[in-house]
Every structure is written in structure tokens, then in C-alpha cells.
Amino acid sequence: MLELNVNNETSRLRAVVLGSAVNNGPSPTIDEAYDPKSLEHILAGSYPIERDMVDEMEAFNAVLKKYNVTVFRPELIENYNQIFSRDIGFVIDDVFIKANILPDRERELDAIQYVIDTMNPAKVVRPPEEVHIEGGDVMLWNDYIFVGTYKGSDYKDYMTARTNMKGVQFIKDLFPNKIVKEFDLVKSKLEARDNALHLDCCFQPVGINKGIIYKSGFREEADYLYLVNLFGKDNLFHITRDEMYNMNSNVFSIDTNVVVSERNFTRLNNWLRSNDFIVEEIPYAEISKQEGLLRCSTLPLIRD
Template identity: 30%
Template sequence: MTNTITAYVEDEYSVLADVIMCEPRHMAIKEVINEMQKQHASANIDIEKAVFQHKQLTAVIQEFGAAVHFLPASASLPEQVFTRDIGFVIDDQLILSNMGTSIRSAETMALADWYEQRYGPCSHLKSGTIEGGDVMLSEKLLFIGQSSRTSKEGLDELQRACPNKQIIPVHFDNRHLHLDCIFNILDSSTAIAYEPAFETESLETVKQFFNIISVPEEEQSRLGTNVFSLGRRHVISLPENTHVNKQLREYGFIVHEVPYDEIIKSGGSFRCTTLPLRRERKNHQ
């Protein structure tokens, strides 16, 4: 075991240092598990195009200065490109997700094996379900989506694992897979959201903490909220989401536009395919 990296993430927007990804070499819609996949199941995924777009994303991340660590792609795990779903780092803990669908359970074990061979033990939650797409961190605050994939029991188990965090449940329309499909935190005071998906009380709650960049319906259909923050106000977004990108720039963000439409067919975008292992601590930025 080589302990060359100390996992550390305290928010969604500090400078990215290390990230876990997996190339979509075996990506396929084999069993429809979300609304987006229903629309594209017959055409399925163009692997060559998906791999090319994933490489473009990887290049932008590496050019920014972050190290990309690849999980070995397995032919038996067609959803493996979506590394964010299967685990998440809170402070110095890599926590494995308890997946809400059986087709993806083996992915968490593959992540655990890969991580523990290199960096030491990760944390295993014991009850309920929780997926990384529903977990959003902003220093001492944890916003947890109460989706069809993350249960109240999973939320309670995470609170026991992270007693120093204030957990804020976020309720939304379960036609949307994860919280990051309708919401994302861009800095300590700014978030991006598709507001119609939220239950009223939850929307009012997040507005107490953040100024909201609102995503229109057309761009929500292309997962407009599912951008990825590199740090120093650099954000990766889809070129087709022109309204979102214009607003991001007006708020002072530097937008890197990366084509990703082939991977989006399976129901996830930039945030879904990136699992930050380490972001720089505030006093090092």
C-alpha cells in the first residue's frame, strides 16, 4: 500500500488536486434505471464518441493541474463511468455509497478494492441507501438529496458518521435521479438550481444559504446544473447550455465548455463522472 495521497474534501469548489474517474469503455444502457436512459435506450451509447468526450474532459482537468486517477474499467459494470455516485469524500473520509439499485452495487466494491490497496481503509455505511449524487458539501454544511436513491435511514447513518456536520435534507421531484441533477454548489454563497424540481420548503431553505443561478427547462433536459468546479472559480459546463454559461460568466466564473452529450444519454454529466479525492485546504489556496 502506498499512502501518497491524503483524501480531503471540505466543499464542492476548492482547488481540485486529485480526482477519481473511469473511462466509459464498456458504457451501455443494459437495464434502464433512470428517465434519461428511457429516451436513449434504443439507440444506446456510441462508445467511441463517449470515450473521446471523456478524454476531452480529462484533458481540461489535467491542464488545470489536477491528477486524474482511473478505476479499471470492467465489462461487467456498464455504469462505472459515473464515479461520483459510488462514493464521496467528506473531510478526510472516503465513504462508500449504499447503492439504491442492485445493478450498481458491485461498483462500490471495485472502488473499495482500488482505494484500500493504495491509500488505506475507507468508510462503509451500514444502513439505508445513499448515493454520492445526493451528497453536497459546503464546509460544515451537508446538503443531502432525499431521492429515490437516498433514504432517510441513509441520511441518519451519514449524520452518525459525520457528527460535526449540519445535515440539511433537500426534497425534490423523484423523476430527477439525484440532487446534482437539479442543484450544485459553486462557491460559499452561490448555487445553480432547476427550481421547479424542488419541494417549496426545500427551495426556500437553500435560498437562505445561496444566491441561485436558475436553469431553464430546456437546459435542465441537458443536466444544466451538473457542472464541475475545478476551483478558483473555474467551472466545466456543456457548450449547448448557453443561458447557464452566460449566467455563470456574469457571476464571475470562468467557464470551460466541453462536449459531453454522448455520456449524458445515460443520465449523468460532468459532476457525475468525477469523484474528487482531494481538494486543497483553504489555507493552502
């Protein structure tokens, strides 16, 4: 039986579900785009091709294997995008929470059922239907659970709004001993440079006390200042609008001193190294065209 344990973003990783780009299906049509960045590349004819994405994911897999992480992959669904395993579920402490994802992505959960079957059934939770919450919006920081949301009255009009306030309340009820803090994120249907699809698109902790942050991803300055006060301004790496667009905050920690990052994130990677991180650089620029990156492709199950 899998002994689930995750209570932050950076402790030593032991087991993870890494998504898959195999048999990814045809490039989506304009009407099928879920987010403005994918739409941009569909219109430009630069949407990523399967072979390139498979190569990128294998580079990620190789790094995980190098650190002796147990890696599960989803079972193959023909002609289907299964890259972003973070969206479909997440672990808090020793509880696996299935996400209420967009209805046509339900099959992605079925593809990791063989992993879920190895968990204690009493520790597998499915929120009620009106609760919207995705793993990219849930970030653990020891006693804290940070949750990205969208509080606009036009929530239902935004396919890019993935976690509602009922989702925040659900987490509060499930983990009464944690400090649950929600963050109201900027959403856009049309401009990817102004769309924080999930919380990990504009913030992520690294190491023991540091983080990567994009100030303009938060609708309320108070939310941004909350993190500045918690981490300390000198401990936060502030990314630009273009760096946010290229998903610089969506790196992935294997340990408190090991970060997997995209090889083109020069400014970030130099900052990480100057703060004594080991940076495992891999190519992931093609996958980033779908408005997701390294954290989005992973579902951690066990951290020390």
C-alpha cells in the first residue's frame, strides 16, 4: 500500500505520477482550446507536436530516475492529452483528493486508477460536484495551504477560472488544523500574458524559505503582500510579465536544494544557483505552449 505523505512543495520526493505525451492526439482546433496560450499557438501554427513533447517528458523522467524517485505513468488513452497530471488530483498530508476537472478530462483519472487502487480507500476523497478545485491551484507549505481562486462574479464565464470559493471552503473543512489562505488570481480568456491559470503560474516556493513570484498575477495587492511578509522580500525572485508567460514559476523541486527547471530560464536558473540550488535544466519549451510546465506535469505522492 502506498503511504501517501506530502505537506510541502520541496521536501525530498520519493514517488510521483508523471504525465505522458504519448499518443497525444491531433492538435486541437480553435474551438477546443482551453486557455489563451494554446489558442495563440493554434492560430500561429506553432502548436507543439507529439514527438517533441515526448522527448521533453522523457528528459524529465530521466532526471527523476537519477534521484531514485519512483515514477508512475498514466495508462495510455489513445489520441488524448495526458500531460498535466497535476490537474486531476493532489495529495495533502496522507489524503488523495480527486479533482473535479473539466468533464471531458474525467478519463485522465481512470488512467491512474491502478495507482489509486494501492492507496488506503479511506484516504481517497472526491469533493461534491459544486466544488471546483484543481491541483495547480493548491500549494502546500507545512502549516499553510495556499489556494488560487477567482472571486469575480463572472466566474462561470471563464474556462480559465478553475477553482471556486467552494473549493477553498472544502479544503478548510477537510484540514481544520491548517492555515488555508486563498489568493484571488488575474484571469484572461484572450491574453496569455495576463492569465494566471493556476496559482503555480504566479507563485511557487523553492527550498526551505524562498519562492518565485509574479506580482501582477494577483488581483489584490494584499494577497501579494501576504506572501512577501511570510517569505521576506529578499527571499522572493520576482519574475516579469514575459517570464510569467513562459511559466518561470512552474519549476519542480525534487529536494530542498534540487530544482528541475527549463533550460531557457537563464535569469531564474542563475538566481537559483547563486542561492546554492542544484538546477537540473531540461528542455520543456514545447510543452509550455499549452500553458503548463514542470509542476503541472507532476502529481507528487510521497515526500519525506
